[in-house]
């Protein structure tokens with residue numbers, strides 16, 4: 876998750892091109908399965924997934940609108956505040 880945070884920070888500073896990460900994707904649903912081993916959900920494939928399956932360069936990625944990206948990032952930060 877440290878890599879995801881680093882990439883997002885660089886994207887926000889326009890230091891790197893937009894990456895096709897789950898956390899910026901319109902299909903990403905963070906923690907919809909909260910409290911379970913696979914907390915995230917991808918609506919593109921309609922499946923839950925865990926940290927090990929988190930994508931940073933997904934070919935199915937579609938950029939979410941700014942409000943959605945901000946909400947997803949807030950949920951992500953809350954779950955992993957010290958990474």
Ligand code: SF4
Nearest residue numbers: 897900903917919933
């Ligand atoms: S489509 Fe790819 S980037 Fe988007 S949520 Fe699913 S796995 Fe993540």
